[in-house]
Amino acid sequence: MASSAETQKPFPQPAAGYTQSFWRTELDVLDSHRSTPELPKETDILIIGGGYAGASAAYHLFPEDQQGTTPNVVLLEARELCSGATGRNGGHLRPDLYSMTSTYTERYGIEAAVEVVRFEISHMKKIEEFVRKEKIDCDLTFTRSYDIYLDADHLAAAKGFYDFLVGQGLDFIDDIKYLSQEDAEGTAKVRGAKGGFSFSAGHLWPYKLIAGLIRIAVSRGLNLQTKTMVTEIGQARTPEGLWPVTTDRGIINARKIILATNAFTSALAPEYSKAIVPCKGLCTHIEAAPGAPYQQLPETYAIRRGPGAFIYQISRKDGSIIVGGAQYTYKDAHEQWHNNPDDGTLIKNVENYFDGYMQRTFFGWENSQATVKHKWTGVMGYSADSLPHIGDIPGKPGQFIAAGFNGHGMPVIFLCGKAIAQMARQSMPFEETGLPKLFETSAARLDPVYNDTLG
Missing domain, CATH: 3.50.50.60 (FAD/NAD(P)-binding domain)
Structure with a gap:
C-alpha cells in the first residue's frame, strides 16, 4: 500500500x-x-x-x-x-460457536449455520494434527476462551440464542459453558462483567x-x-x-x-x-514491568462492551499480552479504516486506547505497570x-x-x-x-x- x-x-x-x-x-x-x-x-x-x-x-x-x-x-x-x-x-485460533451463528441462522437457516460451526471445530483439530506432524514451532497452545459481556442487554440477547442452541441438542453445545456475573468477574477477572461464556480455543504465532x-x-x-x-x-x-x-x-x-x-x-x-x-484494524503487544505483580490469564478473551464493540486478547507463554480491536472507538470515522488499505499508519481514534488497558480491565493488574511495547495496524478483507x-x-x-x-x-x-x-x-x-x-x-x-x- x-x-x-x-x-x-x-x-x-x-x-x-x-x-x-x-x-x-x-x-x-x-x-x-x-x-x-x-x-x-x-x-x-x-x-x-x-x-x-x-x-x-x-x-x-x-x-x-x-x-x-x-x-x-x-x-x-x-x-x-x-x-x-x-x-x-491477534494470533487467536478461536472458533465462533454461537455469536455469528445467530446471524447465519436468521439469514440461511440453522442447518447451514451449524455446518459453519462444525467446520471451524474440525479445523482446530486439523491445525493441531498438522503442526505436530510437521513439527512446526509456532507456539501452538490450546486453552479455553472467555467471551465476556459488559452490557446486560447484549448478554441477555446472546443467552437467548445460546438457550435456543441448547434446545436443538447440537453435538458441540456441551463445550459452551455459561458464566454468571460472579464467574465473569471472579474467574475471568474482568471488571464490570455482567456474565458470558467459555469454550475451547487456542492461539499461536501466525x-x-x-x-x-x-x-x-x-x-x-x-x-x-x-x-x-x-x-x-x-x-x-x-x-x-x-x-x-x-x-x-x-x-x-x-x-x-x-x-x-x-x-x-x-x-x-x-x-x-x-x-x-479492505478494512483496517489495530493490534498491540503489552508487557507488565519486570518484577511487577500481575494476574496470570491463561485463557483467551473476547470482551464485548456492547453490540459491535469487540476486543480480542491472547496471553503468550512469557506472560505478555496481544490485544486488539476496539473498533467502536473509530467506527464512525470511516476514512480511518473503511476501504482504507494503508497499514503504514496507525488509526488516530484508537492509537492510544490500549495504554493502561490491562490495569483498568482486569483484577490483579492494578500494580502491573503494564505498557504497550508494540502497536501496529493490519488490513483485513471484510466481506459484505x-x-x-x-x-x-x-x-x-x-x-x-x-x-x-x-x-x-x-x-x-x-x-x-x-x-x-x-x-x-x-x-x-x-x-x-x-x-x-x-x-x-x-x-x-x-x-x-x-x-x-x-x-
Missing part, C-alpha cells in the same frame, strides 16, 4: 512501508526469498499472496504422497513473506505457522517470489490458454491462478469491489455478508479465490487453502471439498444483499 489510498493504481495495493508487528520480530530465512533470480515466464499454477491462504494452498499443492506429475507452482508476494493481515492479527508451511512447500518444489507486486491480470487468456499476469518485474503467464489476496482482491478482480472491502469467498471466480475459467475472511481467518483458512488447492490441481468441484456451502463464491454474492462491513 502506498502512503495514501488516492495514489494507488490499481486500488488497493500493499504499501511499501508498514507498521511493525510483534509477530515479525523474528524473521524466517525465507522472508525475502526468491527461488529463482528471474521471474519465470510461465507456470501451471500461480498463487498471488503470501499470507495464510496462499501458504496453505502452496503446502497442499505439494502433498507428501504426491502422485502423478508435479505441477509448476509460483507464489508471488508483494512485500515480504506474511507481511499482510496474517502477520498482523508468522511462524506460515513460514513453516512455505518452507515445506519450497522444499517440495514451490517457486517463491517475494517483493513482487502484481498490478494486473489480463482480461482474456492467450491462444495457449494462459492468463497473462503483469508484475513490477515483468509478465508471468499462468494456466491457473489462485487469488489469496484477501483485502487487496478488488485490485486484481474488480468484480469483488462490493463483496470484499461476513462469509469468505472460496472457489471458481465467476466467468474466469482457471481462476480461483480464497479471500474475504472478515477478520476471522485463523479458524478457517488452513482447510480453505487445502480446498482451493484441490480445485486448482485436481479440478475438484466445490461440493466435494468439505467446505461449508455458505463459503462458495458466486456471481450473486458479488452484488451483496447485506453490507456487514459497516455494521
Whole structure:
C-alpha cells in the first residue's frame, strides 16, 4: 500500500512501508526469498499472496504422497513473506460457536449455520494434527476462551440464542459453558462483567505457522517470489490458454491462478469491489514491568462492551499480552479504516486506547505497570455478508479465490487453502471439498444483499 489510498493504481495495493508487528520480530530465512533470480515466464499454477491462504494452498499443492506429475507452482508476494493481515492479527485460533451463528441462522437457516460451526471445530483439530506432524514451532497452545459481556442487554440477547442452541441438542453445545456475573468477574477477572461464556480455543504465532508451511512447500518444489507486486491480470487468456499476469518485474503467464489476496482482491478482480472491502484494524503487544505483580490469564478473551464493540486478547507463554480491536472507538470515522488499505499508519481514534488497558480491565493488574511495547495496524478483507469467498471466480475459467475472511481467518483458512488447492490441481468441484456451502463464491454474492462491513 502506498502512503495514501488516492495514489494507488490499481486500488488497493500493499504499501511499501508498514507498521511493525510483534509477530515479525523474528524473521524466517525465507522472508525475502526468491527461488529463482528471474521471474519465470510461465507456470501451471500461480498463487498471488503470501499470507495464510496462499501458504496453505502452496503446502497442499505439494502433498507428501504426491502422485502423478508435479505441477509448476509460483507464489508471488508483494512485500515480504506474511507481511499482510496474517502477520498482523491477534494470533487467536478461536472458533465462533454461537455469536455469528445467530446471524447465519436468521439469514440461511440453522442447518447451514451449524455446518459453519462444525467446520471451524474440525479445523482446530486439523491445525493441531498438522503442526505436530510437521513439527512446526509456532507456539501452538490450546486453552479455553472467555467471551465476556459488559452490557446486560447484549448478554441477555446472546443467552437467548445460546438457550435456543441448547434446545436443538447440537453435538458441540456441551463445550459452551455459561458464566454468571460472579464467574465473569471472579474467574475471568474482568471488571464490570455482567456474565458470558467459555469454550475451547487456542492461539499461536501466525508468522511462524506460515513460514513453516512455505518452507515445506519450497522444499517440495514451490517457486517463491517475494517483493513482487502484481498490478494486473489480463482480461482474456492467450491462444495457449494462459492468463497473462503483469508484475513490477515483468509478465508471468499462468494456466491457473489462485487469488489469496484477501483485502487487496478488488485490485486484481474488480468484480469483488462490493463483496470484499479492505478494512483496517489495530493490534498491540503489552508487557507488565519486570518484577511487577500481575494476574496470570491463561485463557483467551473476547470482551464485548456492547453490540459491535469487540476486543480480542491472547496471553503468550512469557506472560505478555496481544490485544486488539476496539473498533467502536473509530467506527464512525470511516476514512480511518473503511476501504482504507494503508497499514503504514496507525488509526488516530484508537492509537492510544490500549495504554493502561490491562490495569483498568482486569483484577490483579492494578500494580502491573503494564505498557504497550508494540502497536501496529493490519488490513483485513471484510466481506459484505461476513462469509469468505472460496472457489471458481465467476466467468474466469482457471481462476480461483480464497479471500474475504472478515477478520476471522485463523479458524478457517488452513482447510480453505487445502480446498482451493484441490480445485486448482485436481479440478475438484466445490461440493466435494468439505467446505461449508455458505463459503462458495458466486456471481450473486458479488452484488451483496447485506453490507456487514459497516455494521
